[in-house]
């Protein structure tokens with residue numbers, strides 16, 4: 223049994239902490255935030271590997287995990303279907319996964335209000351100091367402390383998030399608020415709408431209290447829109463009182479003026495079904511889209527995982543699945559090689575190139591989106607894409623492509 227510290231109590235950290243605890247290790251998780259993280263997340267696309275990681279974390283996976291869809295549809299600006307594709311998927315929500323993982327992990331090991339400020343290591347031990355002055359030592363440290371990882375800032379300060387040039391408006395709308403037209407033509411599907419250089423997508427998720435009964439669910443949407451870094455992004459990250467939030471605006475602070483402008487644009491360029499969803503969503507929020515690409519994820523007794531290691535733009539729909547995968551691989555090598563730098567080294571060897579491929583695929587999908595719209599009319603530099611390719615490539619299971627090193631088509635290299 224080894225002492226292991228996990229930094230970050232979101233989904234990645236909870237995967238690692240649960241799996242390593244079940245292996246018999248003495249795991250302590252340090253989370254910066256105080257109180258529940260719930261209420262800020264929205265929909266998550268599931269893949270088989272996510273279910274595997276949940277099982278390995280000791281969680282029963284059954285039909286209550288999420289809402290099933292059987293089809294994808296792309297809507298034109300007039301609301302008519304531009305194309306359809308059969309695809310079975312289960313869509314869950316960030317809060318559903320958070321509760322499953324958090325409730326499975328002993329409270330006394332999940333320490334909150336622990337803002338890690340510094341990390342040091344020697345031949346036998348890794349130590350962290352938190353803002354409140356507390357210190358913790360362990361044999362290994364697993365950092366899943368997100369896109370602006372404090373641990374990464376110590377071990378690899380050169381790795382920085384890079385803005386992708388667009389933002390995503392997000393939110394969830396109650397099923398019971400929607401018209402029959404939108405329910406019949408969109409609600410039950412993984413849907414898309416492709417204005418030039420933009421992309422709207424959405425799918426049904428459970429409603430309040432994880433209620434998956436028809437009539438009680440919600441529609442989760444993500445609308446990608448370009449925003450120049452110096453000008454538009456700064457405005458969007460500034461609240462109605464003029465306060466600027468450079469690393470992300472809290473959902474409740476998003477300016478009502480920006481929400482009004484976004485809804486106006488929705489009426490002008492999106493299918494009416496999506497415009498209705500945006501009108502009837504109580505608190506739409508936004509986030510800037512970034513890439514994080516690491517050249518190294520293991521530093522002696524410290525391993526980076528989850529968003530601290532790599533962030534692929536959400537088009538790949540696998541941020542959480544990737545974190546679950548990484549947690550399983552870390553645990554596998556610790557089981558084989560003990561709680562040693564060699565075990566983390568083996569994790570790095572197995573996952574570095576895969577993480578880089580995920581980022582590359584996400585960039586490839588994003589570039590196509592930025593280059594053109596639904597009918598290929600803004601074809602530039604031979605980037606050619608239409609509703610069928612968007613439906614076939616977005617948020618699908620790419621485990622086979624990753625294993626073959628083909629996450630990005632050869633023609634794009």
Ligand SMILES: Cc1cc2nc3c(=O)[nH]c(=O)nc-3n(C[C@H](O)[C@H](O)[C@H](O)COP(=O)(O)OP(=O)(O)OC[C@H]3O[C@@H](n4cnc5c(N)ncnc54)[C@H](O)[C@@H]3O)c2cc1C
Pocket residue numbers: 229230231232233234235252253254255259262263264265266316336337338339366367368369370371372373527528529530536541542545
């Ligand atoms: C509130 C929230 C909502 C999200 N909603 C969605 C969603 O709807 N859809 C989706 O696909 N993805 C969502 N994500 C991202 C998704 O959870 C991640 O892609 C996935 O969990 C893997 O990232 P991670 O757990 O490694 O990092 P993150 O999820 O970013 O979590 C990092 C954690 O580390 C903590 N932390 C940061 N710095 C420190 C520090 N110095 N000391 C201690 N702790 C620290 C943070 O408070 C946070 O809890 C959300 C993330 C968060 C935090």
